[in-house]
Amino acid sequence: MAPIDPHSFTDSTHPLSTHIFLSLYFDFSSSTIHGSALISLPNPHSGSVSLDTRSLTIHSVLDPHSNTPIPFSLSEQDPIKGSHLSLTLSNHSSFLVIYTTSPSSSALQWLSPPQTFNKTHPFVYTQCQSIHARSVFPSQDTPAARICYSARLNIPHQLSAVMAARHLERRSPVNNEAALLFCGNSLWCAQGRIVEEFVMEQPVPPYLFAFAVGEIGFREVGPRTRVYAESVPAVLESAAREFAGTEDMIRQGERLFGQYEWERFDLLVLPPSFPYGGMENPRMVFLTPTVIKGDASGAQVVAHELAHSWTGNLITNKTNEHFWLNEGFTTYAERRIVEVVQGEDRAALNIGIGWKGLNEEIERFKDNLEFTKLKTKQEGIDPDDVYSQVPYEKGFQFLWRIEHQIGRPAFDEFLKKYIATFKFKSIDTETFLHFLKVNIPGIEEDIDLELWTEGTGLPPDAYEPVSDIYTKIVSLANEFKLGRMPREDEVADWQGQEWELYLENLPKTVDSSQILALDSRYRLSESKDYEVKVAFLQLAISCRCRDYYGEVEKTLKEVGRMKYLRPLYTALVQGVGKEEEKILAKRLFSEACDFYHPIAQGVIESIFSKHL
Known part of the structure; x- marks a missing residue:
């Protein structure tokens, strides 16, 4: 067995899935989802396939054509990676996993009505980064494995659903849904239910899978952007005002980094319990309500999540050990967008705050300097435990150093070529450094690339902001x-x-x-x-x-x-x-x-x- 990711059971000798079709029945009374996952492979395969799960009850694995069982085993739960679901296939190009999530799913937060803004209906949402998608559906839960997916969400009729995917339709359930295989007609087609269908046709890493279900409304703020939130007029109106300039940011992003590939850039303002400032789910960015400040400054978080549309979503770190490729590039791209839209002073303040935060994080990790590196070793490490500003701010500093060395026009040309070359791919630090040296000959003579990516702390040629x-x-x-x-x-x-x-x-x-x-x-x-x-x-x-x-x-x-x-x-x-x-x-x-x-x-x- 040769794992491709220290945080996944995915084996390098096994085929990577290309598409997952999910049928999900939301049971708010038990805070669980009854699900089926139809997983497709690029070619028929005989032998083992490994999937990641966490706190999932696996009811059965079936051949989708004959409904015959496929042999499987589920390991004891590893405290970081979860449980290893091992299948034995016989010339199968797809298989169907029937399962139920746990009320303690690490990706899902089920909110009772008193925990929401409107206090009337329940709410549930996902947060799958870094390795939590496996607690929603079985998958090869590594950013090295990009997938397309389709989803049917069966929910109470008074609620609505949004996803980081294209919405197809909202309709009544019918009797031949795939989920009948595990939950029966009386459950899937129970009265008072509705089905929302979505599709994501571009391959994304599993951590970008995202949905929310609740009493959700929206406001139009631009030709490619709606702001969604709970149906509370005050929240919707204040969010729409805060993010009114989103289209201008998208256009500036396209000017700097190339075409916006995701069609829509919608924003969902979640309840106050959302654990991050924003999550860059393609087509549907998730945001904390704390970014609504009343002066449009919260749009800087939106600029960061928008920048991920190129750096992170189009080009993705192959494993979390190379997380800086997502966040360092995105922090750099965010500040370039902010500089154009809100002015150089705003960008300078961002850099100054980031510089202070980076030095504090280096002090925080003084007893474990491994996590002050850009390229880290994370075998046996929970990525949530070592999440910090280091990949963001040290990654930014590295790219800023390169820009200073070769000049902004040359670096802008390099960035566009980098994005065009690796879009819809997952790469590692070595791939980036090889591309850098090929396209900027001699850069390794001017900048110690190994010190920047594998050295601890801050290199002596890092730039403290000056403004x-x-x-x-x-x-x-x-x-x-x-x-x-x-x-x-x-x-x-x-x-x-x-x-x-x-x-x-x-x-x-x-x-x-x-x-x-x-x-x-x-x-x-x-x-x-x-x-x-x-x-x-x-x-x-x-x-x-x-x-x-x-x-x-x-x-x-x-x-x-x-x-x-x-x-x-x-x-x-x-x-x-x-x-x-x-x-x-x-x-x-x-x-x-x-x-x-x-x-x-x-x-x-x-x-x-x-x-x-």
């Missing part, structure tokens, strides 16, 4: 150490990013009276921008300013985005002599954990295991 606005904000933060807070005229035109950069550059050991005075003047703890609020609350915890612990509690109970949960819980439990804070953290998690997505729950539990 007037960055320098001014860092200077003001340094003056705070001397007891001077910024004057109102100095911050009159500041938005959330300026405050975020300022707060992140303040020392973590200032006196509580200074924190109180700063907040008394600028009301940062009350900010509607969570980037600002969380940066301030993290500072308050670090300085043991307990006046704000009530606001910390409120924040940890109203948002599930890991970007906010991780620093706040870490600040509460990290360090000695913080028994009161540790007790608070454990209480808050016990009270809020049902609100958090399973991925976020696991991340917080790992923080506790390290510090408690």
Whole structure:
């Protein structure tokens, strides 16, 4: 057996599937999906095939033509990879797996009506990155295996579904659905149900499989973009205003990186428990409601997810050990889009915030420098446990270094050629470096490519950002150490990013009276921008300013985005002599954990295991 991915049971000697046809029956009463997966291979195959599963009950595996059983075995569950589903085929070009998901599926969050915006109907959504698609359907769950798929979602009639795929139709169930094989006519065709059909005709890695089911409405914001959210007018209208400039960003992306290949670029604003800022699912980007800030600055998250349409979705890292190929390129592309659409100052602030965050992440991994590399070794490592800004920001720095070396026009030409050459393929770091050296001869003599990709920490030729606005904000933060807070005229035109950069550059050991005075003047703890609020609350915890612990509690109970949960819980439990804070953290998690997505729950539990 020769695995192609440290996080998958997929074997290099087995054929990779080309298409999966899913029939999914959503049972909200049990928080499960009864599913069938018709998996197609490129050619008839005899012998073993390995699939990844996690917490799936496998009822049977069948020949779809004769309905005869196909031999299979299911291993005990590995804590990271899940269970190995091994099939024995005999000249089969397809096979049908009948299964049921678990209520504890790591990809699915089932929300009861009180946990939603509208408080009326339940809601369920997926988050499959990095290795969670296997908890929704059996598959070769590695980005090395790109698939097309079709899906029928059988849901309560008062709900609707969206997918990262093209919508075909909404109709009543009929008696010959594929799912009759496992759940019977009375279940699949029960009264009060509706079927939504979708198709994804372009090959994508399994982690980009995505759907949401609930009471969902939409607003048109451009010729290629709708904003979807729960059918709450205030949420829909504010989202439509925040993302009104999306079409301009798409056009700028096309100018920089080539044709947009996915037809639609729709946006779904999820309930507050969504664990990420955004997820780049093609055709249907998922977003946290915390990006709706009222000043269009949340569109920068959209710019990042849009950039993934070229770097990540078109060209994908072959395994998570090469994750920087997705996120470093996308961070670079995002900042190029922001620079054109929102101006150089906005892009400079992004780079400055990223630089600060990167240095903090390198400090975080000081005891395990492997994860400060771009190309990492992750055998036996859960990718969620080592998720960080390193592949984003160090990857950006590497590409920025190349741009500085050869000049922007030459680098733009290189990028377009890179995307055109590898689109709809999954590649590794070595493939990129070979392409780089072939197309930019002598680059390895000017830049130490091995040091950048396999060295720890930051290479000495990394560029700290330099701009007037960055320098001014860092200077003001340094003056705070001397007891001077910024004057109102100095911050009159500041938005959330300026405050975020300022707060992140303040020392973590200032006196509580200074924190109180700063907040008394600028009301940062009350900010509607969570980037600002969380940066301030993290500072308050670090300085043991307990006046704000009530606001910390409120924040940890109203948002599930890991970007906010991780620093706040870490600040509460990290360090000695913080028994009161540790007790608070454990209480808050016990009270809020049902609100958090399973991925976020696991991340917080790992923080506790390290510090408690």
